[in-house]
Amino acid sequence: MNNYMGTLVRWGVLPVLLLGIGFVIYFIATRLRWSKRQAIGLALISPWIVGFLVFTLYPLFNSLYLSFTQSSIFGGSRWIGLDNYVKLFTTDVEFWPSIRITLLYALLSLPLGVVGALLVAMLLNNKLKGIGTFRTIYFLPAVMPEVAVALIWRWMFNSETGIINFAMSPAFNLFGLDTPNWFGDPNYVLPAFIIMSLWGIFGVNTVVFLAGLQGVPRSLYEAAEIDGAGAFTKFKNITVPQISPVILLQVIMGMIGALQIFTVAMFVRPTTGAGKFMNQLVYERGFTQMAMGEASAIAWVLFLIILVMTLLVFRSSPAWVHYESDVKR
Template identity: 45%
Template sequence: MRQIRQSRLTLAQKEDLWALFFISPWLIGFLIFTAGPMIMSFYFSLTRYNIIDAPIWIGFDNYLRAFGRDALFWHSLGVTLYYGSLALPLGLVAGFSLSMLLNQRVPGVSVWRTIYFLPSVIAGVAVAIVWSLIFSPQVGILNPFLERTFGVKGPGWFTDPNWAIPGLVIMSLWGVGGGVIIYLAGLQGIPTTFYDAAKVDGANAMQRFRYVTLPMMTPVIFYTLVLGLIGAFQYFTEVYVISGGSGGPQRATLFYNLYLYQNAFKFNEMGYASALAWVLFLIVLALTLLIFRSSALWVYYEGEVRKR
């Protein structure tokens, strides 16, 4: 009589199968809505494609056009870098400074935390419309305030090529409350024993900030820096609403993402827009890897021992 051996799955194998079963909806969604479009966009970036006609293979001509024959590519990249170089450090400093103030034990601090956080919940089109009215030279309230309070005649802001980007940078501070919450969580996670030990050693408030608070907060600063960098290169909605999608005045607000959008949906050059998207991905990836590589020099983790 032949004995039939039935193969049985081990407990670990069963757990793996159940894990795959439960994450399968996400995997299917990722393949259909993320990985699939990314692969197709890379293929389209190597073609001349206008959505209506069939794609025509042209190799890397779209990339050569961007780097060698398209002046607006470099202009839009420069506008984006200019905005990021102002908005990113200003947002980091403002968020960290506010979190230091809101971390103090004063009456009503929870109310102030709520007040500073609420604006970050409202974003996008509504914020752009409100700020475009505030900065308006005709009906806005900012220029009359500057003239009556400081005797300074306000600029044209979003109608002046020299002041359009600074206006957007000021507007970006509207959402600084989201970073404040992250910084607050980091500040409240610093052990009080560190401050007690520093006081025993005779450290004053500035020294405690320099040698305790700042090093312990570097992981949080690193996190917000990476997110802020990615967000700066993805800046689109506000400038689209304010400029009407044109990137004006005089292309002063022609951000990279806005230029990509124009090529895709205004000029119907989907192949070239796909190439621009992949160039943007590689730029953000390179800068993010650079930040990660530099983190070994300035990011400190509790309990970490470093070689000198």
């Protein structure tokens, strides 16, 4: 019991501390002549505010500071200015390959994921007997632990005993080719990860698209059918424009998720000859080589890449995203 006493005390002190902060915020708000309702609301969200400041905002700005220093995970830092960034872009042999494989993975897996999720959602949008069971089954990937999924894929792609090579061996033997060493040959690492990314078609992505499809007014399809429109015409001129805001959401979230790939790559452990994903490089520099300054610099480069690509998507959205409130002139 004594081993857990410190933890129990901390867990007991924390809610008391948060409650005290809420009372202080309420007192200050009332002194500033806020209404009682406003003061209570601010006090109730104060735990979230504290968590945001301590666990999000402070680490964000601290990592920016660390990216300009030579520092270790064990403490102690020395200001070196832009040296970390200069090293990354000039002499670091792992940095550019990591950008290459991360960007290629995102650019190749994103279209497959968005289109695949949309097609599956269209299938699940049909009114068939037992369709609720199928929707539940297709959502199951969302609740499966990512580590377990990574280990299953690692076994499936095993070059000697994996089920994928076993299933594909007749085709390779027909052409006199050896089965791929998926995670040992740098040429096959990226295709293997793209195949694994298809797992993301199911789960939340499909459910979001399904919700968007069910929000399309049936009257639009009925009017198109009266005019003699076919299935593809209805999909092109009704379905896609109506769910284009959902497509925008899926593109942005899918792109951010693809650029931040980490767990699967860490547990699959492919050959480093193909390059390491950027989040892998952040982890390795920060927690293996204890160079928190370099790790923070890589993380901020990744942040800027995500920011630029997100802004480009938003910049292009007026050309293909349509909202009901838009007035065409």
